[in-house]
Amino acid sequence: MTAGATLPATATATATxxxxxxxxxxxxxxxxxxxxxxxxxxxxxYAALRSGAxxxxxxxxxxxxxxxRAVAELLADHGVSTRVVTTLHGAAVASGxxxxxxxxxxxxxxxxxxxxxHRAVAGAGGRxxxxxxxxxxxxxxxxxxxxxxAQSFQKTLAPVCLLAEAQRAGAADTGGIRYSTTHLDADSCxxxxxxxxxxxxxxxxxxxxxILGASDILRNERLDRQGNASLALQLLGTRTHLVWYLPSLTxxxxxxxxxxxxIDLLPSGWxxxxxxxxxxxxxxxxxxxxxxxxxxxEKLPVAIRASETVEGRARLYRKADxxxxxxxxxxxxxxxxxxxxxGVPVTQAHAPExxxxxxxxxxxxxxxxxxxxxxxGPPPGDDTALIALIDQLDxxxxxxxxx
Numbered sequence: 001m002t003a004g005a006t007l008p009a010t011a012t013a014t015a016t017x018x019x020x021x022x023x024x025x026x027x028x029x030x031x032x033x034x035x036x037x038x039x040x041x042x043x044x045x046y047a048a049l050r051s052g053a054x055x056x057x058x059x060x061x062x063x064x065x066x067x068x069r070a071v072a073e074l075l076a077d078h079g080v081s082t083r084v085v086t087t088l089h090g091a092a093v094a095s096g097x098x099x100x101x102x103x104x105x106x107x108x109x110x111x112x113x114x115x116x117x118h119r120a121v122a123g124a125g126g127r128x129x130x131x132x133x134x135x136x137x138x139x140x141x142x143x144x145x146x147x148x149x150a151q152s153f154q155k156t157l158a159p160v161c162l163l164a165e166a167q168r169a170g171a172a173d174t175g176g177i178r179y180s181t182t183h184l185d186a187d188s189c190x191x192x193x194x195x196x197x198x199x200x201x202x203x204x205x206x207x208x209x210x211i212l213g214a215s216d217i218l219r220n221e222r223l224d225r226q227g228n229a230s231l232a233l234q235l236l237g238t239r240t241h242l243v244w245y246l247p248s249l250t251x252x253x254x255x256x257x258x259x260x261x262x263i264d265l266l267p268s269g270w271x272x273x274x275x276x277x278x279x280x281x282x283x284x285x286x287x288x289x290x291x292x293x294x295x296x297x298e299k300l301p302v303a304i305r306a307s308e309t310v311e312g313r314a315r316l317y318r319k320a321d322x323x324x325x326x327x328x329x330x331x332x333x334x335x336x337x338x339x340x341x342x343g344v345p346v347t348q349a350h351a352p353e354x355x356x357x358x359x360x361x362x363x364x365x366x367x368x369x370x371x372x373x374x375x376x377g378p379p380p381g382d383d384t385a386l387i388a389l390i391d392q393l394d395x396x397x398x399x400x401x402x403x
Contacts, residue, residue: 176214
């Protein structure tokens, strides 16, 4: 190929990728670093603020807003003693006909612990109160009861049942988990969209099981609202003794051999929490990996001459046997250079009806028979024809440029 009919090439250097500098790495990753540091600082600050609390949520010894000390003191005024246990053995031994057993967080129990607790209290003849059990625990602690996945959006509900305790208490903050049951003798109270948020299931031994959809009526901060205090005192004060079971992750009954592994000590919802963290990490990775606008061209360390680019592209065309593309590129470049010489705009250089009449008038020859096959004809059949096409295009351009 000659210099007169060269392939389209770029004389300047194009963009390339180089190794990032430490400053670029810091600029890219500083947002993630600051985010991690902020999360750590917030976690330490929250832990420091919470470190002053002596007991956890729903603990009858705690005066915190989420504790249950207020209801324990009201029960004490009515002659009901309250005792806290943190092991399954302690809860099972304390069960009896004169005892009310409150299971504060049933979902912390393993399936094995749930089955053992149900066997221990089923024939005790006392009352068992399950506080907001989910689908993880309610089907084992109260067979025949199912927790609905959709919770109640309304917190305060009306009793709408024949249970005497509920009728005397009136509206209460029981809205939360909703339950359905197959027990025909069950008392279904405080319904939300036809599903109960409080169930009472009588047992053959003379006792019963009460299932609360929410823990609000036991918390200090909400005890004085609606009929929460009345309902809590009536549900927990029917027996002389009240045993408050706070499941502990260190309870050795969590495993069969009495020894707990790290996995056994994790809460029941750890798997879903880990899945949420994985999804959040994937979304963050996709967000950080997205392109921020067009690529920025960078200077090459070595300049490449245009002739080398042309030769390299020509070799690629030859290796791929792409004579059609090479011929099209040569003809397109020639038409682009010839159009301004004969008074045709570059935008119309590739339109035969605009370029050929101007060339015919300039050269005083018939464009339909000689110029059209040369500038707009079919691709050459072999390399010899391609070389002949290049020579003819060079000759045509020289003729047009000749004064």
